[in-house]
Amino acid sequence: MSRVVVLGSGIAGHTAASFARRWLPRTETVTVVSPVDRYNWVPSNIWVGVGLMQPHQVTFPLAPVYERHGIEFVHGFARQIHPEGDAGDSRPFVAVERVAGGDGDFLRLPYDFLINATGPRLRFDMTEGLGPEANSMSVCTPEHAQLAARALDRAVERMRRGQRQRFVVGVGHGGCTCEGAAFEYIVNLEFELRARKVRELAEIVWITNEYELGDFGMAGMQMRRSGYLIPASIFTASLFAERGISWITRAHVRKVEPDRLSYETLDGGEAELGFDFAMLLPPFSGVGLRAFDRQGTEITDRLFQPNGFMRVDGDYTPRPFEEWSARDWPRTYQSPAYPNLFAAGIAFAPPHPISRPHTSPRGTVITPAAPRTGMPSAQIGRAVARSVVDMLRGAPRPTATASMAEMGAACVASAGANPFSGTAASMTVYPVVPDYERYPGYGRDMKRTFGEIGLAGHWIKILLHHMFIYKAKLRPGWPLIPE
Amino acid sequence: MPNRGPAVPDEEAASVTLPTRWTVFLRTFLPWQAWRFLRINLKMLGMVRRHH
Known part of the structure; x- marks a missing residue:
């Protein structure tokens, strides 16, 4: 009997575990290890953050779903990987610290194949004063989003008493990713302030590490419109100007105080910005997994990049931007060090950013990190599960690929939630990582890259919310719903 | 009272492309949507099927 262990129960991990279970006979064990016992459909946290949904509408308990489908669930933190076992037993294992047991309650979990889908560690600590436990809000988790909604309610109350309020939304560090999520939040916030009839007392400011608006960490995109190829920066600026949102680009937030933040810009400037409400996403790193060889010698730096993300089959050779290639990006997500070790979703280390890197005169890198959430995460999870299942059946190497330079992504960014007056930006981009050899000029297939804003996008966003939660609950027919 | 800080750079906002009234109308016009x-x-389905 073999055991496939999946670390993490987010979009990538849950997808990988679900497909591994579907494709493997019940004589094989699929085990999910996660410190979180509820599944969270993260894209809808935005609506929790503006008070339109409650956390229970974007989450559900995992244990009953896993029990029904024969997936073993371990509620705990994966702390160490021992890919060669130890002196007493050569079978690889993961050391898991169980949540219920408290400090020191470690479980030795042997595996034949390990999929690391641990997602990010939210690094609020990288910017002084950043985060819900300090001076700014976040929508990274349902709990954070609920706190943001309460802070928004308080700000609205102040506005109803006649006080003007400044809302600052964006990213809280020069190396952040997920600008798209912050973008969704700011346009939903603006819509919600209009719905609550206090918009005229609000000043709304976007602060971002992007070089241009609409970069979103994937070097922006161009779209065909009226005989022109128009950059996403034009559309994003248009949307902001139409809604009275001002913006600060190329910024690295250095410090957040209770009523102001200070930031550095790419030209070397420094400035302060006062606020009454700030929602600033944190930078990400790996979760801090450590690895040891059979003798007990630490080999973490063989398996992981310094930022804690796992090295896989990408090309990590440091090179200048001009020499980056789509071929640098991983295809199978197999560790080069151990063939039975894979990473999926945010846990894998991108070979480099997608957007051109920029550094300020002080040496601060102000560049969005590569996004790898949502649809790419799920597709990677499924491909990794396929490879693992085939290798368990005797395939000598991974059989499925899911390079971000070969996959497209469809994204629907909510811009206001109302079934008749709401809108969302619907976008498809192909491929996610530009390939300038296959598609000279812009790096993307212009027939498959498009975007538009409208109510239809909002309906699609609602449909996706219900469809993906249904799929994640592994209800009848779930494999028919695409990732 | 929060420090209001420097003026937010909004010079760019004066030169951006704005939608026409017709475009804005179509965004929520039910038959069109x-x-x-x-x-x-x-x-989107085409995009997904291409990868699968």
């Missing part, structure tokens, strides 16, 4: 709903879903 019903059609766009079908078209966008088909485009």
